[in-house]
Amino acid sequence: MKIVLSVVSLALCATVWAQHENHNMPGGDPKAWRMPPHDYPMPPLPGIATAVPIVGPFLARMDADDISQFPEARPGEIVGISDGETLVMRASIVRRTINGSTFLMYGYNGQYPGPLIKAERGATIIVELVNEIEMPTTVHWHGLRLDNRFDGVPNVTQPAVQPGERFTYEVHFPDTGIYWYHPHVREDIQQDLGLYGNLLVTPPETDYYNPVNKERALILDDILMDDLGLFPWGDRAATHALMGRFGNVMLVNGAPGYELSVERGEVVRFYLTNVANSRTFNVVFGEARVKLVGSDVSKYEREEWVESVVLAPAERYIVEVLFDEPGDIEIVNSIQAIDDFMGEFHPHTDLLGTVHVAGTRVAESYAEVFGELREHEDVKADIGAFRQYFDKPVDHSLELTLAIENLPMQLVQAMQFEAGLYAPPIEWNDAMPMMNWLSSAEQIHWKLRDPDTGKENMDIEWSFEVGDVVKIRIYNNPETIHPMNHPFHVHGQRFLVIELDGVPNGNLVWKDTAIVPVGTTMDILVDITNPGEWMAHCHIAEHLHAGMMMTFTVTEP
């Protein structure tokens, strides 16, 4: 009996050791797997305490022994560009130092973030992409209703651009506002490593926006680090497929600790973009008064005072902020985090940046204009033409759900226990870091499901004609084994969120991305204007790579 027990014990040890093989302990190899950082202490999952994902670890240029050979990245620059001009954008390896750790990341033109491209509405520019990173890439021009050939979706609108190769994009700017660009190949890695930047489309009208003293584009992001540097990504498939990869270091414009100096009484217009893989932000500008002006593809019908700004991944919001009192105003992400093990909420804030307000009054103050809330008649007129369609029958439906396979039993047990209890409408933090990390895109299959046909994801076949106005009902099924919020993004078109859970939206704005909280039903009205084969998908990078995407076709009538 003792011999049998010993053999069994040896076999168990061998299994555990095999799991432990790449499970690097602190002080070890930064290129190996190790336990991901936790916001809250949590005992390791019994039986799989040393497990690692079924995919291998990936870092930028893991083969490089000497990272000093790579250029140090520099802060992003503003590039004003006119109709017909050409910009060369090189996606390349750069060296970054964040919170005292130095490592390799990616950058466009050696910058973090990529250059802020500023062009006037109606312009068309040429962007020559040069791929100097070690994996295929593309550029997707998020939110732009441009020519389908240049939408940057590999194997749908173009072949992926191989390392060392180039691709020429014609980028057209039909709508005023703030947009952004990013790869559509392994976004979970490439975007997280720094391949993103803003597109600021300026209006020809001088009174399109309110007068302000300053304009600033703030790109919000987070990145996952530990004492060894960047926490590795999955090589052949994304890790963190259940909840998406949350970072633990907050970045504004690619770096921690954003700072801005203003004089007392200044009004600043901020263009906010969330480029995080999964995190939804709740941004608070201290006690300063905040006016909401616009979102993804337009201004709102009317301006509103807001106390915080909720941004899901890929969403943009335009706000104006009055800094009327001297002192430091902290810009924070303010959430109710969940400690999954304890089953508790915890108030939590992350410092994003600080605005230093001087005691001296600004020479020209726009505080009086700021105090008024404008009705945007141009937007109301534009949207007004679509009100006749608000009550039309639903044209198509989507159910947001998932399937899992071959996950460790302990993960399934934990999810089963929680599934019947409570899933929050939004996952504001990674409440279960180890379980999330162990779930790869090979084991999690997030689904857009058409209940009318039973088809899912890329098997869905929807066809429209230019001029159609399409009502789509999206239901985020809470009765799955792991419900989660999904920021739903439609390429190449614009849409209105007309109802959430049957409640009409009282202040409309054109969107290209909208978050669908758990358990909710969202009705969107899509303005079909742009021919081609277009993507629609969840913009949590890991959910996208776990299958949560579809295409639809738009033809000329």
Add this chain to the structure above:
Amino acid sequence: MQVFLALFVVAASASAAERPSSPWSVPFGFGGAVCSGTTSTALPDLPSSYYGVEMVPTKRVQGTGNGVGFGKVTFSSSPFGVAVSPSGIYMVDITMALRRIKKPKKGFLTAWATKDDLSETTRLGVLDDDFRISGKAAWNKFLLVVSLEPTDEPTGKWSGPIVMRGMSRSGMMHTLAGHGPYQAEPCAKYGF
């Protein structure tokens, strides 16, 4: 290079064809099986009731012991779709409706929302003749309470007997200690 492409490219071809064909018939399986949630053939009637509050009678007030009721919970109006406070707490609208109860001969059926530890309470108001009431709440976890009050004057907290009560879905959140994979983990160690 072909292999490299296959590893990294998000492609239409990297599609559901490689995925399990029809997982819906296998609810919550284990091991190598595909697991999924329940999936209806059609979408449910609006609105979703997932975050709704089921009202349960206390049987302490005559004519209400067989009562049933539901507090419909939707996000308060917000330009972001999701309504949260500056501290990140969900702000919700509540529409409560009770059935199978009789109007008491004396007193007023009054609805309240209260934080789970009862430290804060909001009076939603007196139920109308159809036993309906609407109001708002903004706590991580909350209770809905219907009490029989001697007066319809606004007060800070109920004084009469509780007729029905229910808990927000978030109130069901529970420690993993002692459950599922942590079954052997003593919950007393964590203060439970």
